[in-house]
Amino acid sequence: MSRAELLNATVSGPEDAQAVVFVHGFGCGQHMWRHVAPAFADRYRVVLLDLPGSGDADPTSYDPDRHGSLAGYRDDLAALLRELDLRSVVLVGHSVAAMIGVLLQTAHPDLVERLVLVAPSARYLDDGGYVGGFSERDIDDLLDLMSRNHLGWQDPLAGLVAGDGDPDARAEVERSFCRTRPEVAAEFAAVTFRGDNRADLGRVSVPALVLQAREDVIAPMSAGLFVRDAIPGARLEIIETRGHCPHLTAPAETAAAIERFLSATAS
Amino acid sequence: MTDSPGLFDLAPCGYAVLSRDGLVLRANAELGRLVARAPADLVATTRFASLLSVGGRIFLETHLLPMLEHDGAVREVAVDLVRPDGARVPVLLNADVAEHEGAPVLLVVVLEARDRHRYEQDLLDATRSAEQARAESASLANTLQQTLIPPAPPRIPHLRIASAYRPAGDGSMVGGDFYDVFQVGAQEWTVVLGDVSGKGVSAASVTSFVRYTTRALALDHPDPSDLLRHLDRAMHVHGTEHYCTLVVVRLTRAGGRWELEVALAGHPPALLRSPDGRVAELGRPGNPVGLVDRPVFVTVRHTLGAETVTLYTDGITEARATAGLYGEQRLHALLAGLPHDPRSIVEQVAQDALSYQDGVAADDIALVSFAAG
Numbered sequence: 001m002s003r004a005e006l007l008n009a010t011v012s013g014p015e016d017a018q019a020v021v022f023v024h025g026f027g028c029g030q031h032m033w034r035h036v037a038p039a040f041a042d043r044y045r046v047v048l049l050d051l052p053g054s055g056d057a058d059p060t061s062y063d064p065d066r067h068g069s070l071a072g073y074r075d076d077l078a079a080l081l082r083e084l085d086l087r088s089v090v091l092v093g094h095s096v097a098a099m100i101g102v103l104l105q106t107a108h109p110d111l112v113e114r115l116v117l118v119a120p121s122a123r124y125l126d127d128g129g130y131v132g133g134f135s136e137r138d139i140d141d142l143l144d145l146m147s148r149n150h151l152g153w154q155d156p157l158a159g160l161v162a163g164d165g166d167p168d169a170r171a172e173v174e175r176s177f178c179r180t181r182p183e184v185a186a187e188f189a190a191v192t193f194r195g196d197n198r199a200d201l202g203r204v205s206v207p208a209l210v211l212q213a214r215e216d217v218i219a220p221m222s223a224g225l226f227v228r229d230a231i232p233g234a235r236l237e238i239i240e241t242r243g244h245c246p247h248l249t250a251p252a253e254t255a256a257a258i259e260r261f262l263s264a265t266a267s
Numbered sequence: 268m269t270d271s272p273g274l275f276d277l278a279p280c281g282y283a284v285l286s287r288d289g290l291v292l293r294a295n296a297e298l299g300r301l302v303a304r305a306p307a308d309l310v311a312t313t314r315f316a317s318l319l320s321v322g323g324r325i326f327l328e329t330h331l332l333p334m335l336e337h338d339g340a341v342r343e344v345a346v347d348l349v350r351p352d353g354a355r356v357p358v359l360l361n362a363d364v365a366e367h368e369g370a371p372v373l374l375v376v377v378l379e380a381r382d383r384h385r386y387e388q389d390l391l392d393a394t395r396s397a398e399q400a401r402a403e404s405a406s407l408a409n410t411l412q413q414t415l416i417p418p419a420p421p422r423i424p425h426l427r428i429a430s431a432y433r434p435a436g437d438g439s440m441v442g443g444d445f446y447d448v449f450q451v452g453a454q455e456w457t458v459v460l461g462d463v464s465g466k467g468v469s470a471a472s473v474t475s476f477v478r479y480t481t482r483a484l485a486l487d488h489p490d491p492s493d494l495l496r497h498l499d500r501a502m503h504v505h506g507t508e509h510y511c512t513l514v515v516v517r518l519t520r521a522g523g524r525w526e527l528e529v530a531l532a533g534h535p536p537a538l539l540r541s542p543d544g545r546v547a548e549l550g551r552p553g554n555p556v557g558l559v560d561r562p563v564f565v566t567v568r569h570t571l572g573a574e575t576v577t578l579y580t581d582g583i584t585e586a587r588a589t590a591g592l593y594g595e596q597r598l599h600a601l602l603a604g605l606p607h608d609p610r611s612i613v614e615q616v617a618q619d620a621l622s623y624q625d626g627v628a629a630d631d632i633a634l635v636s637f638a639a640g
Binding site for chain 1: 288289316320321322323324325326328329330332333334336337344345346347387391
């Protein structure tokens with residue numbers, strides 16, 4: 001199976017246009033971009049994908065050891081871009097994928113020429129004077145909740161047993177938009193919320209835009225400002241919305257801010 | 268019946284109407300009771316998220332709100348409400364996106380779920396301890412297997428020898444495949460590879476019995492078919508229901524060459540591969556030990572030239588895929604194309620049989636290969 005198939009990647013838009021790769025964060029899959037990505041598909045080469053273990057990525061794409069750190073996800077993205085023969089892409093990453101984007105850019109400067117970081121946080125746990133917003137106990141609480149909620153996730157084998165034609169089984173799978181294999185969800189949550197990428201920010205060597213929601217309980221304003229200040233030359237735009245997903249709650253504003261950044265930094 | 272404030276307030280579940288971004292617009296008495304606040308104090312001042320534990324807030328932002336935006340509804344989500352004194356109330360939550368007076372709102376219903384939560388917690392604990400027991404049993408099986416399989420064949424002058432072993436499934440089941448390589452005289456060595464019928468601890472104990480009995484018998488019974496006759500008798504005396512297939516090879520170094528004596532007990536023959544890739548079988552069929560009353564064993568002699576000799580268990584040839592059995596033909600064809608080197612042969616044959624079954628072996632796989640050198 002190709003990397004693109006493993007990660008359920010889709011490519012649309014004019015062939016020779018600048019590539020823009022949208023990467024979803026912890027939670028749901030590539031559908032999170034459905035209100036934003038179409039606005040770019042007429043002028044840009046738009047790439048969408050599901051991270052290993054999320055959305056409709058192939059179950060075999062996830063490896064508990066390799067994906068025990070964000071570097072595993074970084075390597076998957078690098079392999080995907082090389083397979084698609086894409087260089088110098090604009091990487092748009094939401095939440096933890098913003099940090100995956102930072103790791104990708106610093107490890108492979110030829111692959112990423114600009115970064116858009118949507119609702120980023122370089123560290124979620126408080127640390128001395130640094131306010132991430134969360135304590136270890138909060139993350140344990142989240143992991144406990146995730147073990148109690150599988151959100152309609154089903155073992156793919158159960159679908160096979162029921163038969164592909166079974167409408168109930170299929171509807172169940174289609175209904176669960178944010179399904180993730182339970183053990184994967186818990187591991188991805190731990191990697192996301194226990195990570196610390198503050199030291200990586202200073203190594204970013206390309207133009208970067210931070211998109212910060214006005215009120216975000218996951219990645220608060222202080223987290224966005226920290227990212228902006230730590231990345232040389234980064235700029236920050238505030239989206240007037242509430243919550244951690246401006247691409248869902250304010251898609252037009254989010255797309256417009258990305259577009260302004262792309263125009264301003266176009267070579 | 269109209270939309271009576273009385274009925275809203277009397278609903279026997281916590282009930283809130285939220286603005287699209289989560290501000291409480293209305294709250295009923297049961298919700299107030301659950302969070303230990305006056306309902307009126309919640310209205311227009313409180314975000315619903317702030318009534319949840321911090322983990323619940325993250326879950327709301329990263330999963331529930333995107334699902335609501337996509338599907339318009341979430342059902343049966345387990346979260347904890349947190350009271351001002353820090354006490355937690357486990358609840359089940361349903362939410363819908365609706366329109367009210369032209370504006371989108373969220374309707375949220377919560378049901379206290381203390382008993383269900385306790386029950387779920389018990390289930391979770393039981394699942395975890397079952398998982399732990401499974402891991403312990405896998406580790407025990409692994410330890411047992413380690414005692415049955417020599418980690419690597421000993422170094423033998425003028426002989427290159429390599430082995431491979433892949434347990435069936437996830438390795439948690441003790442299998443019956445084994446091999447052993449040991450010295451029986453100044454210039455003499457015995458190589459045994461076998462497969463005890465059945466699985467589990469009783470098969471493992473028989474495997475151990477066969478292995479050590481073979482070691483003891485090999486000292487006084489240089490002829491492999493003679494050794495197998497005595498082993499067969501020992502199996503009958505042991506009284507086990509398991510039987511065993513084996514291939515026994517005695518190697519004697521004489522005049523700068525290796526002389527081989529080979530006997531089979533219900534086991535596939537050894538495979539001789541010439542440097543030019545031709546594959547031939549070595550050994551005459553015999554009965555498994557511990558199975559029939561008057562077993563027949565035949566010793567075949569061969570002077571080892573430049574060939575490699577490969578012994579294997581039926582975990583290879585009886586590997587199954589949708590395309591059918593792996594089979595001897597496929598093994599012969601693979602062997603013919605491999606490098607003329609015992610290490611490469613055992614690694615690549617084991618790998619090919621595993622890949623054939625999509626990486627999960629239905630039965631144990633054991634291989635020993637050797638060549639003069």
